Amino acid sequence: xxxxxLSRFCHKKGSRPLSPYKLAFTVIPLLSVIVSGALWAGYxxxxxxxxxxxxxxxxxxxxxxxxxxxxxxxxxTKGRTQEHLDALALRLGQMQSHILRINALGExxxxxxxxxxxxxxxxxxxxxxxxxxxxxxxxxNLTDLVSxxxxxxxxxxxxxxxxxxxxGLIRGDQLADELVPSGRPVEKGWVSSRYGYRNDPFNxxxxxxxxxxxxxxxxxxVIAVASGVVTWVGKKSGFGQLVELTHSDGYVTRxxxxxxxxxxxxxxxxxxQPIALMGSSGRSTGPHVHFEIAQNGxxxxxxxxxxxxx
Numbered sequence: 001x002x003x004x005x006l007s008r009f010c011h012k013k014g015s016r017p018l019s020p021y022k023l024a025f026t027v028i029p030l031l032s033v034i035v036s037g038a039l040w041a042g043y044x045x046x047x048x049x050x051x052x053x054x055x056x057x058x059x060x061x062x063x064x065x066x067x068x069x070x071x072x073x074x075x076x077t078k079g080r081t082q083e084h085l086d087a088l089a090l091r092l093g094q095m096q097s098h099i100l101r102i103n104a105l106g107e108x109x110x111x112x113x114x115x116x117x118x119x120x121x122x123x124x125x126x127x128x129x130x131x132x133x134x135x136x137x138x139x140x141n142l143t144d145l146v147s148x149x150x151x152x153x154x155x156x157x158x159x160x161x162x163x164x165x166x167x168g169l170i171r172g173d174q175l176a177d178e179l180v181p182s183g184r185p186v187e188k189g190w191v192s193s194r195y196g197y198r199n200d201p202f203n204x205x206x207x208x209x210x211x212x213x214x215x216x217x218x219x220x221x222v223i224a225v226a227s228g229v230v231t232w233v234g235k236k237s238g239f240g241q242l243v244e245l246t247h248s249d250g251y252v253t254r255x256x257x258x259x260x261x262x263x264x265x266x267x268x269x270x271x272x273q274p275i276a277l278m279g280s281s282g283r284s285t286g287p288h289v290h291f292e293i294a295q296n297g298x299x300x301x302x303x304x305x306x307x308x309x310x
Contacts (some may be wrong), residue, residue, distance in 0.1 A: 021033040098156045106111045178271040179248040181226040181305045185291045188215030210299040211292030218287040221274040230267040240282025243275050256290035
């Protein structure tokens, strides 16, 4: 085998004989280098083609993880917000209950104190007003709102406690007033005979009158001048049909000459309650009630008690 060699630097042509063994040792290494270079270039090209895909895949995974994390955070925030709203709703319900109790208590106090019901109408919202809010007005944030609600709750509880104490004092004063005789023993009538010495209406002699006579229409109501317990009912000499009530502080009141008795022994009666009907039973010249007050077993002049309207 011959190999012809050409050179541009040499204007000569020539050939050189080459044996098969020499050819194998010369060509095979050269082919190996060329094939290896081609394989390496292909590998690098493959890597360059896969790199953007791997990069895109990694970026997508990061974005996906971020979205999942944000979604979990949003759900957690929504849950905490709902818990806050539920707590505020519960607190608001408690405050509304307190306000309802205060309104009911206020209405009772207005009646007990005989206040103007129009002025103290707890069903109406108090009148308020002011200028329209401008652009500089700020919205209330959740923290401030919770703080104001807690302060308002403390004020409501304090007012409810004080109003309850006030009601107790008013009722105590009223109860004390109801247990002490005051006012007239009839709804309508006039004093026809006073306490003390007088001329007896039957024999004209001087005799001590231990009560006052209040005349009125027959069968009109005879009422208790104080709250107490019925300790006597029935006929009594000179007084006809008599009712006796026992009160606090040693007071006893008696109502005589009735046509009919409406209570029985042991009954609890309240001030102003009808206990009998006016009549002329016993030693009497006409329809009237003999009204008598005693304290600690001794009769006293009812005049000042008749004048007292409490």
